[in-house]
Amino acid sequence: MSREDQMIEEMFNHEGGLTERQKKILAAAIESFAEKGFSATSTKEIAQKAGVAEGTIFRHYKTKKELLMSIVTPMMIKLMAPVIIKDINKVLNHDHQTFEDFVRAMIDNRRKFLKSNMKIIKIFIQEIPFHPELKEQFIEHVGSKVFMRLRQIVVYYQEEGQIIKLPPDTVIRLTGSTLIGYFVTQYAILPNSEWDDEAEVDATVGFLMKGLATGK
Amino acid sequence: MSREDQMIEEMFNHEGGLTERQKKILAAAIESFAEKGFSATSTKEIAQKAGVAEGTIFRHYKTKKELLMSIVTPMMIKLMAPVIIKDINKVLNHDHQTFEDFVRAMIDNRRKFLKSNMKIIKIFIQEIPFHPELKEQFIEHVGSKVFMRLRQIVVYYQEEGQIIKLPPDTVIRLTGSTLIGYFVTQYAILPNSEWDDEAEVDATVGFLMKGLATGK
DNA sequence: AATAATAGTGAGTACTCACTCATTTTTATA
DNA sequence: TATAAAAATGAGTGAGTACTCACTATTATT
Numbered sequence: 001m002s003r004e005d006q007m008i009e010e011m012f013n014h015e016g017g018l019t020e021r022q023k024k025i026l027a028a029a030i031e032s033f034a035e036k037g038f039s040a041t042s043t044k045e046i047a048q049k050a051g052v053a054e055g056t057i058f059r060h061y062k063t064k065k066e067l068l069m070s071i072v073t074p075m076m077i078k079l080m081a082p083v084i085i086k087d088i089n090k091v092l093n094h095d096h097q098t099f100e101d102f103v104r105a106m107i108d109n110r111r112k113f114l115k116s117n118m119k120i121i122k123i124f125i126q127e128i129p130f131h132p133e134l135k136e137q138f139i140e141h142v143g144s145k146v147f148m149r150l151r152q153i154v155v156y157y158q159e160e161g162q163i164i165k166l167p168p169d170t171v172i173r174l175t176g177s178t179l180i181g182y183f184v185t186q187y188a189i190l191p192n193s194e195w196d197d198e199a200e201v202d203a204t205v206g207f208l209m210k211g212l213a214t215g216k
Numbered sequence: 217m218s219r220e221d222q223m224i225e226e227m228f229n230h231e232g233g234l235t236e237r238q239k240k241i242l243a244a245a246i247e248s249f250a251e252k253g254f255s256a257t258s259t260k261e262i263a264q265k266a267g268v269a270e271g272t273i274f275r276h277y278k279t280k281k282e283l284l285m286s287i288v289t290p291m292m293i294k295l296m297a298p299v300i301i302k303d304i305n306k307v308l309n310h311d312h313q314t315f316e317d318f319v320r321a322m323i324d325n326r327r328k329f330l331k332s333n334m335k336i337i338k339i340f341i342q343e344i345p346f347h348p349e350l351k352e353q354f355i356e357h358v359g360s361k362v363f364m365r366l367r368q369i370v371v372y373y374q375e376e377g378q379i380i381k382l383p384p385d386t387v388i389r390l391t392g393s394t395l396i397g398y399f400v401t402q403y404a405i406l407p408n409s410e411w412d413d414e415a416e417v418d419a420t421v422g423f424l425m426k427g428l429a430t431g432k
Numbered sequence: 433a434a435t436a437a438t439a440g441t442g443a444g445t446a447c448t449c450a451c452t453c454a455t456t457t458t459t460a461t462a
Numbered sequence: 463t464a465t466a467a468a469a470a471t472g473a474g475t476g477a478g479t480a481c482t483c484a485c486t487a488t489t490a491t492t
Binding site for chain 2: 180204208212
Binding site for chain 4: 042043044054055057058062063064
C-alpha cells in the first residue's frame with residue numbers, strides 16, 4: 001500500500017473517533033440539511049432530532065457551518081479515492097481491455113457510491129452555490145487529482161485507437177454528461193417510476209461508444 | 217394566432233402591469249435570492265436593496281414565498297413557450313430538414329433564453345429541492361406539454377430514418393444530458409475559462425449525431 | 433478513593449426574522 | 463382646490479436565531 005493510499009485510509013477512518021452522541025448529531029444534521037437545506041435548518045431542531053441538548057452541538061462544532069463542513073468534506077475524499085486508486089490501476093494494468101469495460105465498471109462503482117451517500121451528496125449539491133469554499137475544496141481535491149487521472153485514461157484509450165481523438169477534456173465532458181444524465185434521471189427525476197435499468201444502461205453505453213468511436 | 221398562443225402571450229405580458237416600485241423589489245429579490253438563496257435572504261435586505269420600506273413588499277406580496285413564486289413561475293411559462301409554439305411548427309413544416317439542423321437551432325434558442333434568464337434559472341434550480349410545488353408546477357407546465365412535443369419530434373426523425381429507434385424518452389434523455397452538460401460546463405463550471413465554443417459545439421453535435429445514428 | 437479532565441446540559445444572551453398596522457404621502461377624481 | 467382612494471411607510475410584534483456559559487454528570491488517571 002502506497003503512502004498516498006494510507007493517507008486516504010486515515011481520512012476514511014477519521015469518522016471512527018466519534019462518540020455516540022456525535023454520531024447522533026451528524027445523523028440528525030444530515031437528515032435535516034438534506035430535507036430543508038442548511039439555512040432553513042435550526043440547531044434547535046437538530047438537537048431535538050438527535051435527542052441531545054443544543055449546547056452539545058456547539059461543544060463539538062464551533063459553528064453550525066463547521067457542522068456542515070464536517071459532513072461534506074469527508075464525502076469529497078471518498079468521491080475521489082476510488083478513482084485515483086483502484087480504477088486507474090486497473091486501466092494501466094489492462095484489466096479493462098476496452099473503453100466500454102472501463103465505462104461499465106465506472107457505472108457500477110459510482111452507483112454504489114451514490115446509493116450509500118445519497119443524502120450527503122444531495123446536501124453537497126444543494127449548498128455548493130452558497131459556500132464558495134465548497135467549490136474550492138472540490139476543485140482542489142477532485143478537480144486537480146481526479147481530472148488528471150481521467151485525462152490519462154482517455155489518452156490511453158485514444159492511443160489504443162478505441163476512441164476519437166478529441167481534446168481529452170471534451171471527451172471527459174461528453175462522457176460525464178451522459179453518465180450524470182443517466183444517474184440524475186434514474187435517481188432524481190424518476191425515483192419512483194418504472195425504469196428498465198438493463199435496457200437504459202445498454203442504450204446509454206451504446207450511445208457513448210458510437211458517439212466516441214474513431215472516425216476511421 | 218391560436219387560442220393557446222394568445223394565452224401564452226398574456227402570461228408573458230403579465231409582467232407589464234408592474235409599478236416602478238414593484239420592479240425594483242423584484243430586481244432586488246432576484247439579485248439576493250440568486251446570490252444567497254431564498255432562506256438566507258431577509259425581507260429587510262430586499263427592501264434596502266430596492267430602496268423601499270419593508271412594508272411595501274408585503275403590500276404587493278402577502279408572504280416572502282409569494283414573492284419567490286412570482287419570480288419563478290413566469291420563467292417556467294417562458295421556458296416552455298418557444299418549444300411548443302415555434303420549434304415544433306418548424307419541424308412539422310420541414311424547416312429543419314435534418315435532426316442536426318433541429319439540434320443546432322435548439323442550442324441557439326436555448327442559449328439566448330439561458331443568457332437572458334441566468335439569475336432566475338439559478339434561483340429555480342437552487343430552490344426546487346425545498347419547494348415541492350415548484351417541481352409539481354414544472355411537471356405540469358414543462359413536463360407534460362414540452363415532453364409530449366419532444367416525443368413527437370423524435371418519432372418524426374426516427375420515422376425519417378435519421379436517428380436510431382430507441383424509446384423516444386431515452387433519446388430525449390441522451391440528447392438532453394448532452395446539451396445540458398454542454399451548457400452547464402460552459403456557463404456554470406468554466407464561466408471564466410478559455411473555451412473554444414465553435415469547436416465545442418461541433419464536437420458536441422457530432423458526438424450526438426454519431427451516437428444516435430441509425431444502426432444500418 | 434481522590435483528583436482531574438472531559439462531556440453534557442439548558443436557561444440565558446443579544447439579535448434577526450417575517451409580518452402588521454396606524455399613520456403619512458401620493459395620486460386620482462370632483 | 464377640496465376630497466376620496468390608493469400606495470407607501472417604518473416603528474412595533476412575538477417568535478425564532480445561533481451561540482454562550484455557569485454548572486452538573488461521567489469517565490479516566492493517580
